[in-house]
Amino acid sequence: MVDLSAATDAITNNVNSLWLMVAAALVLIMTPGVAFFYGGMVRAKSVISMMMMSFGSIGLVGVLWVIYGYSMSFGGGSAWVIKGWLLNPFNDFLLKNEIHFTGGTANQNLSLDIHGLAFAGFQATFAIITVALISGAIADRARFGPWMIFAGVWATLVYFPVASWVFNFTVGPKGLTDGGWSVFGLGVNDFAGGTAVHINAGAAGLALALVLGKRIGFAKGMSKPHNVPLTLLGASLLWFGWFGFNAGSEGAADGISALAWINTLAAPAAGILGWIIVEKFKDGKSTSIGAASGAVAGLVAITPACNILTPGWGIVLGILVGAICCFAIDLKYKLGFDDSLDVVGIHLVGGIVGTLYIGIFGAGIGLIDSGKFNQLGAQALGAFGVAIYSFVLAYAIGWVIQKTIGFRITNEDEVAGVDTVVHGEEAYELTAESA
Numbered sequence: 463m464v465d466l467s468a469a470t471d472a473i474t475n476n477v478n479s480l481w482l483m484v485a486a487a488l489v490l491i492m493t494p495g496v497a498f499f500y501g502g503m504v505r506a507k508s509v510i511s512m513m514m515m516s517f518g519s520i521g522l523v524g525v526l527w528v529i530y531g532y533s534m535s536f537g538g539g540s541a542w543v544i545k546g547w548l549l550n551p552f553n554d555f556l557l558k559n560e561i562h563f564t565g566g567t568a569n570q571n572l573s574l575d576i577h578g579l580a581f582a583g584f585q586a587t588f589a590i591i592t593v594a595l596i597s598g599a600i601a602d603r604a605r606f607g608p609w610m611i612f613a614g615v616w617a618t619l620v621y622f623p624v625a626s627w628v629f630n631f632t633v634g635p636k637g638l639t640d641g642g643w644s645v646f647g648l649g650v651n652d653f654a655g656g657t658a659v660h661i662n663a664g665a666a667g668l669a670l671a672l673v674l675g676k677r678i679g680f681a682k683g684m685s686k687p688h689n690v691p692l693t694l695l696g697a698s699l700l701w702f703g704w705f706g707f708n709a710g711s712e713g714a715a716d717g718i719s720a721l722a723w724i725n726t727l728a729a730p731a732a733g734i735l736g737w738i739i740v741e742k743f744k745d746g747k748s749t750s751i752g753a754a755s756g757a758v759a760g761l762v763a764i765t766p767a768c769n770i771l772t773p774g775w776g777i778v779l780g781i782l783v784g785a786i787c788c789f790a791i792d793l794k795y796k797l798g799f800d801d802s803l804d805v806v807g808i809h810l811v812g813g814i815v816g817t818l819y820i821g822i823f824g825a826g827i828g829l830i831d832s833g834k835f836n837q838l839g840a841q842a843l844g845a846f847g848v849a850i851y852s853f854v855l856a857y858a859i860g861w862v863i864q865k866t867i868g869f870r871i872t873n874e875d876e877v878a879g880v881d882t883v884v885h886g887e888e889a890y891e892l893t894a895e896s897a
Contacts, residue, residue: 475577478714482580485710489587492703493520493594499696499758500598500803503751506688507879508602509889515597518610523593523617527586530555534622535585536630549626557582584710585629592621592659596856598803599667600674602685603876606884608869612859616666620855621658624848628658650844651824651837653722654711656766656817657848664810665849666856667801673860674870676800678877682792690750697754701730704761708768722768726761729768729780733760736784744788752788759787759808763816770824779823783815810849817845 497516501509523531530551537554554560560578593613597604627642628650644650644657652658677684687693708726712719737756738748763783764776771779791807794800801807821838822829828837863869875883882888 479577479580481715481719482577482584482710482713485706486580486584486587488703488706489584489591489710490520490703492587492700492707493517493591495696495699495703496591496594496598497696498692499700499754500601502689502692502694502696503687503803504601505685505879506889507881509688509692509881510885510887511604511606511880512597512601514606514885515604515609516594518606519594519597519613520590522610522614523590524586526614526617527589528557528582531589531617531622532557532582532585534618535589535625536582548623549630581713584713585625588629588655588659588707589617589621589625592655592663593617595659595663595805595809596666596670599671599801599805601802602677602880603674603802603870604670604880605869605871608863608867611867612670612856612863612869615859616856619859620666620852621662624658624662624851627848628652628655628844644844644847648840648844649837650817650840651770651820651827652766652817652844653769654708654765656762656813657844660762660765660809660813661817661845661849662852664806664808664813665852667805668799668810669853669856670860670869671794671799671801671806673857673864674800676798677802678873680800682795687751694750694754697757701757701761704730704765708765712769718769721773724773725764725768725771725776728773729764729776729783730757730760732777732780733757733763733784736760736781737788738784740785740788755787755791755804755808756784759783759812762809762812763819766813766817767820767824770820770827772825775823775825779816779819782819783812786815787812814845814849817841 493516497513500516501513504512533554534549534551537549537551537559557579560575560582593616596613596616597609600609627644629645630642645652650657705723705726709719709723712722734753734756737752737759741752742748760780760783763779764771767779768776787804787808790811791804793807794804799806818838818841820828821835821841824837825831829835860869871880871883879888
């Protein structure tokens with residue numbers, strides 16, 4: 463009798479690797495989605511600057527991830543390691559453990575770890591978009607060069623270690639057998655990055671908003687989105703890519719992946735409803751920007767919970783977070799920090815809501831099912847631990863850059879427009895003929 467188990471395992475591995483590569487492509491398109499989403503909401507004189515910060519993240523973080531970022535997050539090794547907190551940046555330098563040659567110089571055979579490479583590529587896209595999300599908090603007033611320095615240093619000191627805390631774990635016969643302090647140590651349920659991506663980016667955005675200060679004339683209604691269709695296009699790309707973001711985090715095409723997929727449909731759809739209903743009562747009108755923001759808030763909140771909520775509780779979460787974030791975006795006017803595009807109000811607040819929600823409504827682990835507060839406590843420690851770590855380091859990095867080479871543009875350049883001053887380009891070249 464022929465043993466087909468090995469062949470079946472190989473096929474399953476290849477199918478799962480294929481799904482990871484497809485999911486990675488979906489997540490990568492989310493960063494141009496962020497560029498469009500943010501770009502449409504700023505002034506016409508700042509849209510290139512806004513979009514360049516996202517594309518700069520792709521270029522810089524993508525390279526750093528391949529060189530040493532993946533190794534810091536997942537590489538392990540025996541040297542330079544604080545188990546569960548910091549991994550060796552040289553153990554898997556340039557992904558050497560996934561790609562190597564065997565044989566002599568005259569007869570070399572390339573050996574590739576298909577699933578390892580697919581996973582490395584998938585996680586790269588998470589690092590890229592996390593950095594890009596921060597940029598919305600400092601729209602209209604940041605210089606590009608200092609932003610790139612911040613992006614590289616923050617990714618190295620904050621995102622790469624945090625990704626290890628949350629995503630670097632293995633499952634053995636007795637459950638979790640290795641990994642970072644958040645998931646392995648505390649037992650936090652963060653399936654696709656509510657803490658590592660959204661709380662992380664939101665806290666860093668708050669720190670940079672404080673370092674760079676307020677825009678000239680900062681007040682509610684000081685500026686309106688210059689291109690609403692561009693923002694809606696960005697929101698659509700984000701939602702499309704988010705199916706790969708959440709469902710791909712299972713690393714396999716199975717039932718958990720399918721549950722994550724359906725929750726990624728249900729929660730943001732409900733988020734739209736929650737936001738526009740509150741917006742109607744609060745401001746008198748339901749806006750398209752509000753609908754897009756509600757969808758993003760729902761996506762943010764479901765990210766850590768998409769594997770552990772039934773679709774019904776996913777809808778409740780979406781409505782709840784849409785309503786909460788609609789109120790949260792106005793906190794900046796009351797508290798006096800200029801978070802230009804509501805990174806704090808949507809990503810930090812939405813990420814915290816989604817992470818804590820698991821502790822109450824998570825299937826089998828939340829308060830409703832277990833009758834215990836243990837999971838809620840773990841979720842809170844994971845969420846606020848990442849938030850504090852990210853805020854402190856982002857503030858320190860941004861402050862040093864501001865005090866040395868300068869992070870913020872001058873008031874005169876802000877009035878003139880970031881695009882022309884920093885990039886020498888205009889998003890919309892209106893000549894006499896075209897006018």
